[in-house]
Amino acid sequence: MAEDAKTPAPPPPPEGEKKPSAEMPAAPVSNAPVKPVAPAPPAKPAVPADSTTPPKPAAPAKPTGPVPLLWSSPLVEKYRSQYGTALEGQTYLGQNYLTVKSELIPNILRLLRDEEQFDYCVDITAVHYPKREKQFDVVWILYSFPRNERLRVTTQIADGASIPSSVSIWPTANWLEREVYDMFGIQFDGHPDLKRILLPDGWKGFPLRKDYGILQQDKEWVQINLGIESGQ
């Protein structure tokens, strides 16, 4: 019973994970994940060996967890032959993403829209890694109506570096890029009206950077504009 209950839910949802775990019982040597990044699931075979049948443990993904796998598809092949190693396709939990060098940025996005029908830019956002040399990940989440497919494009840029705007590719990027600028201070070249959107225009600092504390505020702005000592 305990083992039964351990299987969290009947089938593990994403296809990316399904494959390795389905192959596992067939190969007795369980060291057969597609990519050797993870330390592999060591303690697992002991339990399911007796009770293994269709469902197959989804190996409570706690200790090692699923790993990003290489994503091979015509799309990746095509752009890899064009751009070589400046671009890499991976898949994690069934979600595909491209990691590209920042030099490719306006071009690859335009090609994805024109050639691969990614006509809907769902979101643009960023992630701050202060310890890295190139501190920011900029992420475009794309969707294609004809293909019913999602794709993320990620690139890394350094603090203070700017990146070409994609407003001319998807007009929706206008406000999304303004928000990224507002929160992270990332400059988008060629944006028609790059200014703060959620915070007041005169605000100093970029709140979603990791070095910006949760209680931190632009005290000067608060005192001048709100007439109070502190907003906290």
Next chain:
Amino acid sequence: MSAPTGEDTKNISHLAPSNRENSDQGETERKNVGGNDLTFENPDKTYLDSNELIINMGPQHPATHGVLRVILKLDGEKVLGTECVIGYLHRGVEKIAENRTYTMFNPYVDRMDYVAAVSNGLGYCEAVEKLLNVEATPRAKYIRVILTELNRIASHQLWLGTHALDIGAMTPLFYTFRDREEILKIFEKYCGARLTTHAFRIGGCQYETYAGFEKEVKNFLTFVAPKIDEYETLLTTNRIWMERTKNVGVISAADAIALGVTGPVLRASGVKWDLRKAQPYAAYSEFDFEIPVGTNGDTYDRYLVRMAEMRQSLRIIEQAVNSIPEGPIMAKVPKVIKPPVGEIYHSIESPKGELGYFIVSDGSTQPYRLRVRPPSFVNLQALDIMVRGLLVADVVAVIGTIDIVLGEVDR
């Protein structure tokens, strides 16, 4: 604005100047007189430059549904351009997320789109479950679908009441709020809260359904179906309503896609796309329902689409409530939620459009980065092209028809 008499209609349609054909004629006339190129792109070239006027609307304005401020550039009564000033309700939800554990952050998402809190919770819980690589139990999924669809109806009812009120129809507001109360009662009985419900937990639901839940939901279905017809008798063929909404705020399918518009606004432009069908989540793949679409992409079509959506929601609830599977309501998730390192994007079809969560985990108990893709924020961006060339009175109608909630726009 109940039953319009002939005289009323004449007067009001004259006063409430949504008749764009007339104003267009006015434009061409003046073009001829002045011999100038009178276009919106060239506001400097108007016949009389002194006509241009900048007025401020909001943030304290009842028709902006909260604290939206719109700066309107006008030529007489005609809108040449708009600029939205938002952020008055910014609370830094994404920053808060980085400083809370996954479980602690769950109630915060209810405060974004506070008229559809259940949808927010569903999106968040599913996104974290995806990151954890677990799935809710079948029973939990059905309960989630029922509550989420009830919430969709409640959200559309609130939209209908306030939207009609903006345009000048008082009665629908009372009708919709009266009926929405029944949904809130079900929520209150289920989880103790009416609006910010916090109904779901990561891995399933915290609460088992209360005794008589299914019966009450079924009673609600039979109660509300004729009420939706009732709303329609007030508005659908009402001449004032049609004059104020038809051909107002038109957005083409191509523009809507380019601007990232989703939800009923996109569907009213003729794009048959609904995440519940396109990329089914929860238990939606097991139910039979249709995606209502419009053709003209105007305010009237968006009204019809949302009315039809309410009926489709009733269909979904009916199927779900008749076949709730037995079983546990929580999947096996660890007590301490600690997803493995990785990034995930998951989105659902909220009443307003595509509500997405992009979560980056660094393997700790707190999200390293949590980004909310808010449908209201993105849809609001389309306001500008929807109101250009219309009259000031129509701006109110268009803000209402986009169905924004400022808590979600500003986060």
